[in-house]
Amino acid sequence: MVEPFFLLGAMGGTDCERIGAGWLAQPANAVSSLAYVAVAGWLLRDARRPENDRIVLVSSAAALAVVGAGSLAYHGPQPGWAPLVHDGSILGLGAVLFGVTVRGLVLRRPLSEPRRWRKAGVWAAAGLVAYAAGRTGSRLCRPESVLQFHGIWHGLSALALGAAVRVVSGRSPLPESSDAQKDPSV
Numbered sequence: 221m222v223e224p225f226f227l228l229g230a231m232g233g234t235d236c237e238r239i240g241a242g243w244l245a246q247p248a249n250a251v252s253s254l255a256y257v258a259v260a261g262w263l264l265r266d267a268r269r270p271e272n273d274r275i276v277l278v279s280s281a282a283a284l285a286v287v288g289a290g291s292l293a294y295h296g297p298q299p300g301w302a303p304l305v306h307d308g309s310i311l312g313l314g315a316v317l318f319g320v321t322v323r324g325l326v327l328r329r330p331l332s333e334p335r336r337w338r339k340a341g342v343w344a345a346a347g348l349v350a351y352a353a354g355r356t357g358s359r360l361c362r363p364e365s366v367l368q369f370h371g372i373w374h375g376l377s378a379l380a381l382g383a384a385v386r387v388v389s390g391r392s393p394l395p396e397s398s399d400a401q402k403d404p405s406v
Contacts (some may be wrong), residue, residue, distance in 0.1 A: 231298045234356050235370040238363035243297050250296035252371030256288030259382035266386065273327075276320040276389040283309070283316040284381060291374065317385070324388045333387075340383035347376030 232239055237246040244250045260281040267277035286309040293299060294306035353360040354369030361369075 231303060232295050235295070235368075236354050236356050236358065236361040236363055237295075237365075237368045237370060239298075244295075245298050246295040246368075248366060248368040248371040249374070250292050252368070252374040253288050253291035253295060255375040255378035256284045256291065256381075259378040260285040260288065262382055263385055266389070273323075273389040276323060276385065279316050280313075280320060280381075280385040280389075283313040284378065287313050288378075313381075317381075317388075320385065320388050324390075329388070329390055336387045337384070340380045340387065343376050343380035343383060347373050347380055350376055 232246045232249065235246065235249055237249050239245045240247075263277045263281035263284070266272050267274045267281065286305075290302070290305040290307075290309035293302040350369045350372040352358065354371075354373055355361065356363075358369070
């Protein structure tokens with residue numbers, strides 16, 4: 221039986237993984253939170269190139285890093301302030317992404333090139349499936365498993381967000397290949 225959200229009072233109580241004792245209460249979900257920090261590093265590396273929109277890349281990278289740290293605290297040591305930082309950082313990331321999208325529109329960057337959004341869309345769709353599968357009460361929920369769908373959600377959503385930021389910043393979703401160098405619309 222699926223319990224209503226408000227009855228799952230413990231932090232991480234809806235994320236399937238069993239909440240244990242120790243510094244990493246939910247090890248798989250805590251460690252996978254670092255995917256946001258890794259993608260932030262990827263965006264910061266791109267921000268060093270002079271042709272890139274540094275404002276978009278650095279602000280998005282900072283927001284993603286805070287999401288990663290908040291999620292690590294929420295699924296790891298679970299201090300009392302973790303829910304506020306976890307949820308607040310996600311809202312902050314949404315605000316940053318809204319701002320960089322508006323910036324792209326003001327600068328008249330094309331935001332509707334389907335080829336450039338494809339990777340972000342695929343990762344986002346797969347991430348949403350993992351998110352649903354990783355909820356407590358899901359038929360696929362295995363609280364004791366080392367592999368957690370909520371952790372997979374962390375990785376896929378981080379990749380999708382990073383790819384989307386690259387599109388908004390005027391970059392392709394993935395590092396350029398020789399084909400992309402031949403065709404600048406990729």
